[in-house]
Amino acid sequence: MLILHFTKLLVITFTYSIAYLVNAAGHKENAREQVQAEWLRRYLLRLGPIYVKIGQIIATRSDLIPQAWVLILRTLQDDAPHMNEKQTRKLVERALPKPINQVFQEFNLRPIASASIAQVHAAVLLDGRKVAVKLVKKNVPQQIRSNLRIIALLVQLTHFLAPSARRLDLPRRFTELQSLLMAQADMKQEAHRQELIYANFQGHPYVRVPAVFPEMSSTSMLVMEFMDGFSGKDVHLVNFPRQRLAQRLQDTIYTMLYMHGLCHGDTHPGNVFFTENGDLILLDFGITVELDEDEKWGLSSFYYACTRKEWDIAVERFTKHFVTNTTELKKRWADYAADIGKILKWHFDVYSARWSTIAYFRDINEVLKKYGAMYTTNFTKVELVFLSCEGFASQIDPQIDIWKNARMFTDRYSPYISPNVKRTFDEYFERLIPSSLAMREAANDCLVAPTHMHRYFFPSAYPLFVKSACCGRIIDMDDNCYIDLSSGYGPHILGYAHPAITSALASRIKCGWVNALGNDAEVDLARLIVDALAPGGKVILCNSGTEAVLVALRLCRAYRRRSRVAKLEGHFHGFSDTGMVSSWFRFSGSRHKPQPIAGTKGCDQGTVENTLVLQYGYREGLQRVRYEADSLACVICEPMPSSLASYDLEYLQELRAVCTELDIPLIFDEVVTGFRVTYGGAQTMIGVTPDLTCVGKIIGGGLPCGGVVGSRKLIDLARSSEDPFFDYENRVFVGGTMSGNTLSCTAGVAALTHLKNHPEIYEELNAKTEWLADAFRDIARQRRIACRISARSSIFSLNFTHRTAKFYRDKLAGSNFKATIALAYYMRKHGVYMPELHSFLISAAHTQQLCRHAVGPPDQLPIRQGAFQDAFRRKGSIGYLFAAAVGMVVNCFHDRCTNTFVTLQIIHGSVLNSFGVLRRWLRQRQPVRACRQELPPRRSKRKQDRHDPALTLVHRPAQFSCPCSRERSTSPGSFGNINVRLACPSGTPAPAGR
Secondary structure (H helix, E strand, O other): OHHHHHHHHHHHHHHHHHHHHHHHOOOOHHHHHHHHHHHHHHHHHHHOHHHHHHHHHHOOOOOOOOHHHHHHHOHHHHEOOOOOHHHHHHHHHHHOOOOHHHOEEEEOOOOOEEOOOEEEEEEEEOOOOEEEEEEEOOOHHHHHHHHHHHHHHHHHHHHHHOHHHHOOOHHHHHHHHHHHHHHHHOHHHHHHHHHHHHHHHOOOOOEEOOOEOHHHOOOOEEEEEOOOOEEHHHHHHOOOOHHHHHHHHHHHHHHHHHHHOEEEOOOOOOOEEEOOOOOEEEOOOOOEEEOOHHHHHHHHHHHHHHHOOOHHHHHHHHHHHHEEOOHHHHHOHHHHHHHHHHHHHHHHHHOHHHOOHHHHHHHHHHHHHHOOOEEOHHHHHHHHHHHHHHHHHHHHOOOOOHHHHHHHHHHHOOOOOOHHHHHHHHHHHHHHOHHHHHHHHHHHHHOOOOOOOOOOOOOOOOOOOEEEEEEOEEEEOOOEEEEEOOHHHOOOOOOEOOHHHHHHHHHHHHHOOOOOOOOHHHHHHHHHHHHHHOOOOEEEEEOOHHHHHHHHHHHHHHHHOOOEEEEEOOOOOOOOOOOOOOOOOOOEEOOOOEEOOOOOOOOOHHHHHOEEEEOOOOHHHHHHHHHOHHHEEEEEEOOOOOOOOOOOHHHHHHHHHHHHHHOOOEEEEOOOOOOOOOOOOHHHHHOOOOOEEEEEHHHHOOOOOEEEEEOHHHHHHHOOOOOHHHHHHHOOOOOOOOOOOHHHHHHHHHHHHHHHHOOHHHHHHHHHHHHHHHHHHHHHHHHOOOOEEEEEOOEEEEEOOOOOOOOHHHHHOOOOHHHHHHHHHHHHHOOEEOOOOOOEEOOHHHOOOOOOOOOOOOEEEEOOOOOHHHHHOOOOOHHHHHHHHHHHHHHHOOOOOOOOEEEEOOHHHHHHHHHHHHHHOOOOOOOOOOEEOOOOHHHOOOOOOOEOOOOEEOOOOEEEEEOOOOEEEEOOHHHHOEOOOOEOOOOOEOOOOO
């Protein structure tokens, strides 16, 4: 049969070649190209769907083939021969469980598009909804199999007869590609892939994917939402700049590859439509390319090194992730690295303005061939996607700069500020915080500060050095005052220098303070923690949340006589080897079955591999706990991850039930949420009780402290039995010179006692959290900014992305880190300190009756690339800051500012109040006068001061003074220009400035 098919191929090829030569004879050159294209089209149609697919790809390469070929071969994309109406009706009724008229109100038996595999029909459901019905053509599955058999034979012959081709291992590669091509005719599989991509782009500013009707779909038919648009070949009809349309297409492909790991694999003009306003509609997911977490990491890290022109690193990453058969090149690494580096530098730097994917892969392949190496199979698929994308994008915009767009895309998700924006910040912060910057340089000479300055992954470009802190404010070395939205990453729930804590500490200091000795504060703190979280249980005190986790894990390992730990992906448990496994930024394995990966260099690999990683919220994954129960010491998780600011009650209840059934200790890490979300913690709020709870931050009242609280049978494992031999065999050692010291415990007792005696604090925090989150969301919604804000019980998670993510890895993928960092820096210009890459938190010191949400008349603000300073010169409140920051996101994320002028729909009301209220929260019950200072001469020519009912705005730096610090400070003023009333916790009025 195979020989028969092969013979048929030869006969068809010979016949069509003769027919072409006869028809081309006597034609001029231009006319001959048209004849060539027409006969090539007929030839491909005669051979079958796989060959038609090849013709569709060829048609996108207008940079490589004559224009006559492009015009004729384009018809293969959506105007190929289709079935007649009788055949169509028969296949539709075969695919449906009911007659057509019982499913569809209308069904057009004449297709609106027909391609290589299927044809598409317009229809109307009984409820009036318009749908598109994709129907696999008659005998196409059999034709695909026949095509693939012939191609497989040709591949085998090439492999056998051409020694130079053997190194490519074509048979193996074709086998992998074969399954991909066969799946094109299975509409059930396509429907599943379309649903995944639909979810990935839900909420995206300009990418649309039709929703699937799975209950009406079958193996041979796919029913989906009908969307109107212009076919890719009619792009000239779209009322949108061609340059930005091409850029959008390229960005969309890159987003799918780099961020989602699931990419459309066949982006020819027949599969991409455009709306009149420039939105993209993605269709036909018969071919997709999937990348796992390691491949996404490899692709991203390689191109990131190229954008930074770090060629040696780029060569290492390229070879590690994309090259196989590396034995020979490793022996000749220096020569190989030089050859690859030269090519990378040429294409990504020297010749980047005229980027050619074909030329790039050709040159790379020549070097790999020289050293007996080859691409990985998946990278070959990525290559095909890039080629198809480049061809189509070049048809939309012949002048497209592929590499420039790629750099802009990569730069968007880089944590490092682009040079233009950095210059703006440099100039501003050199004027604003010269003392902090000088101290930064001094610190760089003698200190590594990984928490606030030399942060892992994301170092702080403009670290603040704080001179004093009071209430909800911090004052830097240059006397700039900021509203603080970090709360020290959580401990200061009552604000800084709260009287209850400072007075208790002052009394204790007078009496002297001790450590490694028993004291009343240690016992009092223990009683408060136990009563709140584990009545009848016990607590072990230590010095931090990280220590608490280490103690808890040791207790569980001793109890279970097992060493393996189960944790959840994206949950951070301190900087220990186990605590950082799969915790942030780097993941491995599939979404539903994640695999452990070290959170940092220097981790013990055995510890990493001895960790079972589960997916928070994926209940089916708890079966893995059952399967691995005999090896597990415990399960540890954050019941309410601060990075998500939400919890999954059903998941936690089932996790609790499984651990109880298997007698596996369950540990809740409530270092952040303990005594913050309510008195007790998240477990108190949701009603799920663990065996052990790790606490920290708030229990120290702002001083270093941690603890493990839980059942006596576990905690008592750290207590001596007075038999040293029994202790060595059955008990655990826990130590800490400073554990339970009087200062930390005194501060902790004062903080917890105040929280216990004032439960209204939590009610007020919840109300403020809800109000402020709604205000943020309104701003983003009005501005059409892709921003997701999750908030609960004083914890906020802000993420610049279009996706609503169920899992942490999905939340992180596609997050616009640059926007988050820039927002934090812009906030400082207006007197607000936000963590650059961390959940932000409010405290009880931000208390005051919330202002009524008022919407004022719209205003307009020019937001354009390189002109963010204009936004701040508008002399508004902090609301202008957020407007400018989201404007930056418009420039950077939302297609580089779709409109030159962006209407600020709620600047006058919602935006002003949302941040203005934050300043007003600093007031207590008594009115306090604000301090004012005259403008510098260069800013004296200003319009008359305006008045807003929510807060007083003056065009001058504000003076703040607090009796707790007895110092005056100036707001980071020339941009903020806000005069705000402040008060310290004691309620004493702040005196006027000098």
